[in-house]
Amino acid sequence: MIRAGIVGGTGYGGMELLRLSLQHPQLEVVALTSRSEHGPVGAAHPHLRGLVELEFDDRTPQELGPEVDVLFLATPHGAAASAAHAALSAAPELRVIDLSGAHRLADPALHAAAYGFEHPHPERSAQAIYGLPECGARELVADARLVANPGCHATAALLATWPLVHEGFVTGPMTVASATGSTGAGAHPGAGSHHPRRSHDYRPYRPLRHQHAPEIRACLAAGAEGEVPPLHLVPHSAPLSRGLLATAFCPVAPGREQAAVDAVHATYEHAPLVRVLDQPPAVHAVAGSCLADVSVAVDDGMVCVMVALDNLGHGMAGTAMQNANLMCGLPEATGLLVPGAGP
Template sequence: MIKVGIVGGTGYTGVELLRLLASHDEAQVVAITSRGENGRRVDNLFPNLRGYYDLAFSDPDIETLSACDVVFFATPHNVAMRMAPELLAAGCRVIDLSADYRLRDHERWSQWYGEPHASPETLAEAVYGLPEFNRHEVAKARLVACPGCYPTAIQLGFMPLLKAGLVDADHLIASAASAVSGAGRQAKIDNLLPEVSDSFKAYGVSGHRHLPELEQGLGDIAGAPVHMTFVPHMLPMIRGIHATLFARLSEPTTDVQALFEDFYANEPFVDVLPAGQYPQTRTVRGANRCQIAVEVPQGRDTVVVMATEDNLVKGASGQAIQNMNILFGLPETLGLVQLGLLP
């Protein structure tokens, strides 16, 4: 049985880890931390977990966490990078859901996050945890950096095209919309129901923190530098991401439907829809699945890819558990067979 610790158990990704791990046959959560809720029972804060956990929140103590086989960081940025080196030195594996280890260049990280990186010497060891691209490296890792929610959908959408060298990698465009839970559980006026309900807006258009992660990851996929225009939007709902991607085809006669179907034929968590069907956020809600559709409108030279996911599952906690399964040589689908919730 894998002994699991979770740092930052009171946010949306933390409680989603708890929900998913409750049905995992090979993992047991033995420590969950929160300074603000220290001593409070987990099922008191999250009644949906009653009967599944007999745990209380505790302070994030290195000695306690070091006794775990793996520690998930479900925290804002700048937490994991301060604690991970000690946990790694103690022989613990670390899966970070924050942005601390996603960028290989610590100076670039500092430019986007506004502070020096606390453990730049550890960045070279971090493996980017997009299993569909990097599972063989994940299997050998001690430190896994889980992709952001937007980058997961966008990279899965562009990957077959970039791997085949079929699109102009200098002019990729992603217009993507995320549910409000993507902004976290902290109190912010902009996230209140009266502020987001019955409305739709763009944000971060001049530059979003996911952009350097996207260009780094897509560049790795393409094997050459890429350039992207990324426009995120806020959706007035709780869960979900819908990404619409645009690229110029170098070979407009390519059967892109067959390309995507063949590329993802053996991927358990990527579902390529039949031609003419388009993904919806509601069909992946609660599931560790990305649904993808591809079109070439009017048979011209622009390919349009649509990708949906639950930002808290395939975009965060579910993908983190998928990486844990790979790390420990378990079936990749273990604990992650939940179907999407309808209606």
């Protein structure tokens, strides 16, 4: 049995990791840390009452690292930057998956611009593998000690655009519009997630300036032949709690539209957590699951790729668990092939 620890167990990322671990046949969460909560986990996460016997503890990452095989970091960016270094320094053979943005950008200047602070250990970001297995990272993740889990908008945008970019179909700037649920704003309520404001509203936020845009561009550029066309990201706040829908507009040469569609199908033919549909995807079909639904529409010289996923599932904790599977030598979908709740 793989022994796993979670640093930061009170947020939605840690909560979802713990929930997913309950259905995993070969991974057990043996420690869950928190700086604010004490006592039984079920008191903070009522839906896990009677299913989880753990209690929150206050061990540091360097104390926890030598006691587990895999360590998930579900903390804010700044805390994760220090925690990964501390844990790996204490246990060099440890496998660490960081759900924050602390290690997604190897360039220190890009990191500081995106997240607003200088990374205290930029060498760790240079060592980290960007962990989106469907987009060329499977073998790299399997050999990694530190994986930077992608952001939710980035995951959807990359699932939409990566096949077309890496097969050389895209001829000009791409635009991605994505809408996410309020859980994407985290467990602590704010103006952006306050129910009276959010529940009947739909609005863009951080248009063309979102912190996930640089990691999308970096992933597309990795291994691509030639210059990658520009990509513009416009995220939206949607009136739902969990789920994300992204629509990518990718120009292609007239006459190559069907070949581009075929490329999307071929890319995900053997991806166990991605379903390619012949109709537009819907968030309700993936909410509560670790699956991503992809669909493609075409017009003269334009390919539109649509992606629906759960922002806490395939957009966060599900991919983190997928990465842990690969790092531990398991099939990537182990414990993750469970449908959503439906309507």
